[in-house]
Amino acid sequence: xxxxxxxxxxxxxxxxxxxxxxxxxxxxxxxxxxxxxxxxxxxxxxxxxxxxxxxxxxxxxxxxxxxxxxxxxxxxxxxxxxxxxxxxxxxxxxxxxxxxxxxxxxxxxxxxxxxxxxxx
Amino acid sequence: xxxxxxxxxxxxxxxxxxxxxxxxxxxxxxxxxxxxxxxxxxxxxxxxxxxxxxxxxxxxxxxxxxxxxxxxxxxxxxxxxxxxxxxxxxxxxxxxxxxxxxxxxxxxxxxxxxxxxxxxxxxxxxxxxxxxxxxxxxxxxxxxxxxxxxxxxxxxxxxxxxxxxxxxxxxxxxxx
Numbered sequence: 209x210x211x212x213x214x215x216x217x218x219x220x221x222x223x224x225x226x227x228x229x230x231x232x233x234x235x236x237x238x239x240x241x242x243x244x245x246x247x248x249x250x251x252x253x254x255x256x257x258x259x260x261x262x263x264x265x266x267x268x269x270x271x272x273x274x275x276x277x278x279x280x281x282x283x284x285x286x287x288x289x290x291x292x293x294x295x296x297x298x299x300x301x302x303x304x305x306x307x308x309x310x311x312x313x314x315x316x317x318x319x320x321x322x323x324x325x326x327x328x
Numbered sequence: 329x330x331x332x333x334x335x336x337x338x339x340x341x342x343x344x345x346x347x348x349x350x351x352x353x354x355x356x357x358x359x360x361x362x363x364x365x366x367x368x369x370x371x372x373x374x375x376x377x378x379x380x381x382x383x384x385x386x387x388x389x390x391x392x393x394x395x396x397x398x399x400x401x402x403x404x405x406x407x408x409x410x411x412x413x414x415x416x417x418x419x420x421x422x423x424x425x426x427x428x429x430x431x432x433x434x435x436x437x438x439x440x441x442x443x444x445x446x447x448x449x450x451x452x453x454x455x456x457x458x459x460x461x462x463x464x465x466x467x468x469x470x471x472x473x474x475x476x477x478x479x480x481x482x483x484x485x486x487x488x489x490x491x492x493x494x495x496x497x498x499x500x501x502x503x504x
Binding site for chain 1: 472
């Protein structure tokens, strides 16, 4: 019904899946009663009085994860064309890609042992 | 892509205008987190341009690397800054602003003149003449994969060693 006719089901899926959250929020916004008071407007902290500041300091651990992610993202970019042409290539290419991934798993183990993946 | 003519033009104009607005947002917004997200929008629009030009691998690589890795790193670097350091100056025009805008508009107009004067069809037809007919059956990305695995097998393995070295170097420097 739209252009690119073999993607009809995809466009229908995209439209419906965009409409569902919009309708969900809009209907509940229309139907819900609004009764505001000072208790309701304060922020929620598991039932107790909110204490402290809402802004936390950004920790270095978040940056370490982004750094490790960048290197493995570049690895993914190189694995993507190999995966697309996997069925026309032979076993030897599979071994080559296995060596590629193995070297980078070595790097991942290094990052793990050096504590770059510690969360707390 | 084999879209009909006017639809392709409308798509290009739409993505181009979103890109220009995003670029203006990167430069002119005062909150640095907003401008970092606007940079992400610009990089996504560039990726959509690559899709409309039949370069599916470059589009995917652009999304993965530029938006997924580099933009995230820029966002994290922006978040290290404190909120009280946002600049509050109004539009004070200095000499530096005038020189920069003059240089940028000169580059813009020279690029517009050069692109419309170059004969792109001459370059395209000379590179298309040495393609084998059997390559039309495989996808764009599949051809890249085949060449990467057979002709360029040794650089493929050396790339993994480069990535390993960069990972070790980055972790060593970031731990200090």
